[in-house]
Amino acid sequence: MDVIETTTTRSGPVPSIRAEEKKRITPKRPRDYVAWAVAIAIVAGLVWTAVTNEKYRWPVVFSYFTTQTILNGLLVTLLLTAASMGLGTLMGLVLAVMRMSHQRPVSGLAQLYITFFRGTPVLVQLVFWFNIAALYPNLSIGIPFTDISTPVNVNAIMTPMTAAIVGLTLNQAAYMSEIIRGGFASVSRGQHEAAESLGMSGFTKLRHVIIPQTMPAIIPATGNQVIGMLKETSLVSVLGVADLLQSAQAIYARTYQTIPLLIVASLWYLIMTLVLSVPQSMIERRFSRSTRTRLTPAATSAEPGAGQLVPPTRESLL
Amino acid sequence: MNPDGTIVARKLCKSFGRHQVLRDIDLTVAAGEISCIIGPSGSGKSTLLRCINGLETVDRGVLKVNGEDFGYVEKDDAYHAVRPKRLAEQRARIGMVFQQFNLFPNMTAESNVMSGPVLVQKKDRVACRERAQELLASVGLSGCGHKYPAQLSGGQQQRVAIARALAMEPTIMLFDEPTSALDPERVGEVLAVMRDLAGNGMTMLLVTHEMAFAREVADEVLFMDEGIAVERGDAREVLANPREKRTQAFLERVL
Ligand SMILES: Nc1ncnc2c1ncn2[C@@H]1O[C@H](COP(=O)(O)OP(=O)(O)O)[C@@H](O)[C@H]1O
Ligand SMILES: [Mg+2]
Numbered sequence: 001m002d003v004i005e006t007t008t009t010r011s012g013p014v015p016s017i018r019a020e021e022k023k024r025i026t027p028k029r030p031r032d033y034v035a036w037a038v039a040i041a042i043v044a045g046l047v048w049t050a051v052t053n054e055k056y057r058w059p060v061v062f063s064y065f066t067t068q069t070i071l072n073g074l075l076v077t078l079l080l081t082a083a084s085m086g087l088g089t090l091m092g093l094v095l096a097v098m099r100m101s102h103q104r105p106v107s108g109l110a111q112l113y114i115t116f117f118r119g120t121p122v123l124v125q126l127v128f129w130f131n132i133a134a135l136y137p138n139l140s141i142g143i144p145f146t147d148i149s150t151p152v153n154v155n156a157i158m159t160p161m162t163a164a165i166v167g168l169t170l171n172q173a174a175y176m177s178e179i180i181r182g183g184f185a186s187v188s189r190g191q192h193e194a195a196e197s198l199g200m201s202g203f204t205k206l207r208h209v210i211i212p213q214t215m216p217a218i219i220p221a222t223g224n225q226v227i228g229m230l231k232e233t234s235l236v237s238v239l240g241v242a243d244l245l246q247s248a249q250a251i252y253a254r255t256y257q258t259i260p261l262l263i264v265a266s267l268w269y270l271i272m273t274l275v276l277s278v279p280q281s282m283i284e285r286r287f288s289r290s291t292r293t294r295l296t297p298a299a300t301s302a303e304p305g306a307g308q309l310v311p312p313t314r315e316s317l318l
Numbered sequence: 319m320n321p322d323g324t325i326v327a328r329k330l331c332k333s334f335g336r337h338q339v340l341r342d343i344d345l346t347v348a349a350g351e352i353s354c355i356i357g358p359s360g361s362g363k364s365t366l367l368r369c370i371n372g373l374e375t376v377d378r379g380v381l382k383v384n385g386e387d388f389g390y391v392e393k394d395d396a397y398h399a400v401r402p403k404r405l406a407e408q409r410a411r412i413g414m415v416f417q418q419f420n421l422f423p424n425m426t427a428e429s430n431v432m433s434g435p436v437l438v439q440k441k442d443r444v445a446c447r448e449r450a451q452e453l454l455a456s457v458g459l460s461g462c463g464h465k466y467p468a469q470l471s472g473g474q475q476q477r478v479a480i481a482r483a484l485a486m487e488p489t490i491m492l493f494d495e496p497t498s499a500l501d502p503e504r505v506g507e508v509l510a511v512m513r514d515l516a517g518n519g520m521t522m523l524l525v526t527h528e529m530a531f532a533r534e535v536a537d538e539v540l541f542m543d544e545g546i547a548v549e550r551g552d553a554r555e556v557l558a559n560p561r562e563k564r565t566q567a568f569l570e571r572v573l
Binding site: 188190191193194195196197198199200201202204208209212213 | 402411418420423424437438486
């Protein structure tokens with residue numbers, strides 16, 4: 001720095017530092033300022049209307065924000081999300097295994113399931129399950145080829161809550177199975193071959209070699225599904241399940257405070273998705289850094305530690 | 319005579335759909351012998367190697383490894399596929415080294431080397447760890463045991479892969495172009511390990527394009543073209559004075 005100063009004072013316009021040492025500057029372009037101006041204008045406009053438009057009734061929003069009905073609805077929404085995610089993942093795993101089977105009838109059946117449940121709207125599926133008694137009024141649950149069986153009145157067990165869980169679970173299973181299958185597809189053939197050539201059994205190979213490598217693909221995608229499911233549960237309000245949205249609707253049906261209560265529900269959904277997105281983005285960052293699975297010659301012949309990070313799923317069992 | 323470390327193939331055939339990849343291949347590797355398979359790409363070299371450790375199934379012909387029918391038992395008029403457990407046992411005695419290394423990226427180098435003995439042979443973990451460290455040292459990688467494959471160079475990864483195969487105490491080592499995916503300056507370190515192994519009397523069957531290495535260590539050379547074993551014989555002899563036209567043409571191109 002002082003080199004610059006001494007040279008400038010001494011020799012005026014003569015170049016003060018050597019060309020090799022000069023900083024390189026990219027001038028800001030007009031569009032950079034325009035983008036900022038537009039963004040600020042939009043946000044300011046939104047805030048302005050939210051504050052000045054009386055009909056938002058913010059005091060009403062705050063007064064209902066933590067009422068018992070809303071909190072109960074919140075709990076139902078969370079339970080629905082957890083139940084259908086958990087069951088859907090288990091069932092998705094079964095479907096994925098079926099889908100990957102070399103036996104055509106088995107994989108075909110799974111394919112059929114996935115096509116059907118991904119090809120029809122969840123809302124329709126939910127209403128369908130709620131009305132399933134119209135198709136099968138009585139079911140008989142029992143052990144085949146024995147006399148042990150109990151008749152079940154479908155109408156009685158298919159409560160709105162059951163229909164909601166069944167509908168969301170069956171739908172989620174179709175999506176989860178594709179995610180799980182994708183995870184397995186991301187592991188190269190060579191990994192299977194290496195494990196098999198060591199004499200590993202199918203189970204050992206899956207447990208110690210393949211499944212740990214599927215996780216970087218499966219876990220972040222599953223996180224996205226959880227967030228999606230949280231919002232999707234709002235569809236069950238059409239069945240009359242007292243979830244967050246339905247609770248808000250129940251209140252405004254009495255008080256006619258439609259907008260403020262929809263704001264209450266939206267804020268809660270927003271809070272929950274934001275809370276969930278924190279671990280989600282941590283997981284994503286952790287897994288997206290991996291340089292693994294398919295090892296290209298270029299990547300593998302790189303110098304040791306040349307910008308390559310430690311793979312995230314560590315096998316600590318050995 | 320102890321048949322360990324021997325490979326015998328007679329009239330081995332293999333097709334993928336309508337495309338016949340191996341046509342009546344005959345091959346004998348004696349215990350402790352080093353055999354090289356050479357030939358243009360697509361000639362079926364990898365497929366032959368993969369048949370010998372069960373990564374591909376053989377359509378027809380005889381295949382005996384370590385003196386036993388491999389993957390099948392002969393009964394009456396047919397060969398019957400063995401149960402997966404039996405196949406795994408047979409495979410465990412054959413070491414395989416792949417062109418793309420195929421190290422398990424979720425395990426450290428040491429865990430990769432231990433994976434066979436611990437998970438397959440159910441050996442004691444502590445003893446296996448010690449043995450893994452010895453093996454890593456023998457391939458010049460002492461001190462790299464805690465590193466993950468992604469932190470190792472290609473040459474280092476391939477040496478770990480060799481150590482991993484050796485940890486199973488195989489009677490035979492198969493190498494499928496072990497240096498083809500490496501940077502040129504990394505080839506030497508892998509060949510050095512293989513040279514050591516050859517010196518210690520391991521039966522080796524290797525597909526390679528390193529003709530100088532083949533001439534140096536191999537006892538026998540098999541030249542394959544379009545699924546046919548075109549020429550087979552003493553390594554120096556075949557490489558220096560090939561009898562067949564196709565072998566001559568191939569060697570002219572690669573040398
Ligand atoms: N799994 C497979 N399915 C179909 N064709 C294959 C398969 N593996 C190899 N082939 C074919 O078999 C032939 C021989 O392949 P390969 O044994 O890999 O040759 P090389 O190792 O000598 O280059 C090639 O034409 C290749 O396309
Ligand atoms: Mg090949």
